[in-house]
Amino acid sequence: MLKQTEGSRAVAEAVALCRPEVICAYPISPQTHIVEALGEMVKDGSLAPCEFINVESEFAAMSVAIGASAAGARSYTATASQGLLYMAEAVYNASGLGLPIVMTVANRSIGAPINIWNDHSDALSQRDSGWLQLFAETNQEALDLHIQAFRLAEELSLPVMVCMDGFILTHAYERVDMPTQAQVDAYLPTYEPRQVLDPADPVSIGAMVGPEAFMEVRYLAHAKQLQALERIPAFAAEFRQIFGRDSGGLTHTYRTEDAETIIVAMGSVLGTIKDVVDEMREEGHRIGVLGITLFRPFPIARVREGLQGAKRVVVLEKSMAIGLGGILSTNVRMALSGLHMHGYTVIAGLGGRAITKKSLHGLFREAGQDALESVTFLDLDWNMVNKQLEREKAHRRSGPVAENLLRDVGVVAARNY
């Protein structure tokens, strides 16, 4: 059914259609609307039987999900930013135990300085946690990916993180096609756990493993993710059969057939990039896009296949490996090993900095002339940066960086030195 709704509401309704049995909620912007909507459905009885638990922290949220999942319940939670970091120990534990929890991450930056706006630092900080990570481009895809996520998680007995851009998607009202309960039931079978806490057949879950088997356990986690790479296209194909649309999969290409320049990105910014590519195509630029839907496991072969005909690859990412450059671009480079082409990393949109078509036009034109630095910070205000560097050179007690910069741009009324 077509409806005009908020991204968070759409995701909540999709999650409810998946018949979750235990939902744990702890508020953190910008995911809060999702669990609020689910809580309402549980309280008014439209989502039943289901336990909605208001926990005292994100660490508890993931821990409650671990216990519920181990006892055989389909378990869900949502978080963002600091919340994801606060639960990090339990995030690793959930995947280590092989528990098929589904979690939405409404992508938001990580402080300090505290900032509630969108980038991908939170989810990418957990890239090696053993969770599958899917990135939604639109609200429709976010909704669809959640349905696929439960299927994936339970078939593989691995947890899945569905990442959607905070505010840009979570708070945007858009038209979505909401599936019927019958469609979701046809796609998502009842959860049959591989391991379950059951007095009739007692097992010990989470026993200590020493050097004699630890490497094998870790390798199996890797092997299972590689299996996921093979299974995900099949799940997406089945999804298309039942729901009548393409969603999910590994990567999506756009106008890459004869492209000399290919832009790689994840999430909602792909829409802006495609608009710019359309306009540049009209001007005769041979430029295309490769959107990455599945970040973990990383679809190395598919990315290589999608990029190998290009002369240059520009990875535009809302994340940063401080002291190195990009995170996504480092992963893309793994896929391009041995290929001779120009590779550029563009860090953009951190902490909600708008990524405008105007800036992208300039950026892609520079890239087309191979005039980009290998690592570029899109729309960085060099005056602000240099002023602070000068200040630090001049004064030992130069003060808090964030406050200095805010004073420089005139956001806060503050003392003048």
Added chain:
Amino acid sequence: MSFQPVKFYQTGTFTVGNRLLPPEERSVQASAKRYNSINSGHRACQGCGEALGARYAIDAAMEAADGQIIAANATGCLEVFSTPYPETSWQIPWIHSLFGNTAAVATGVAAALKVKRQKGQGGDVRVVAQGGDGGTTDIGFGCLSGMFERNDDVLYICYDNGGYMNTGVQRSSATPPAARTATTMAVGPEPGNVFGQGKFVPAIAMAHDIPYVATATVADLRDLEAKVRRAMEIRGARYIHILVPCPLGWGTASHDTIRMARLAKETGIFPVFEAEHGEIKSVLTIRRPLPVEEYLRPQKRYAHLFGKNPAVETIAHIQALADRNIRKYRLEARQGSH
């Protein structure tokens, strides 16, 4: 031929031989049909109070729940000595997740079981969470308090041996004053753990107004069993805090574990009581309170108090704390009390 039950006898100061009791009051351990929830062959030290406490507590819970128990376990001695790869001592469904999240994991298990019951899948399965004092009073305290205030249907058992024994005897917030640990060294002007710090979590549990809070020691095992049985009759958040001497961390002889637990109770160092909805309902009284010195002297963690120049002021300070417990919890036996 009729079945002849094998009987195990437990006797000692203030205890009664099982054969003198009617069958329903006998220890769960007095029957060959005991559950052995934590089976023999685990790697606990000789004289481990925690292993003893866990055996009695979990088997009593199993009996009360007719074998329908799922346990969540914090990281710590109990977890490590019971599940060395590739073995497990647990004959019950058991999960270990992390050090600090056991109460929350148990909440999740209980929530799943509730939904399953609503769906008509599975019977009345009960949830027990367990951890040491570090996993309970320190790193797991947030999750514990959350589980309490939501009144989740979990029995949480803390085995308190007064420190992080698994990592090599470091201080926790349950380490008593003056005790030597690897991080409260017996050096300097105030050797051992400082006075005026630490917390008594049973009192904090009571402040949550949860339906049931009790303390116990491994010296009064039938009292411990009775408290577990009582806790299992109640729904909602329940907490039992068991004092379990640790020969390694306390520097006591393996054969003195029960004696040390009894002395902790008989000196007033460790008050043994039960409370419902924040109100104390009963205490194990002390007939003749013993001086704390009798409890302290056998323990090497207090050896610095008893050198050539005994630390009389420090000992007096500990005595004052024990006396305060006796007053506060009304532990001294008087006519008309038990």
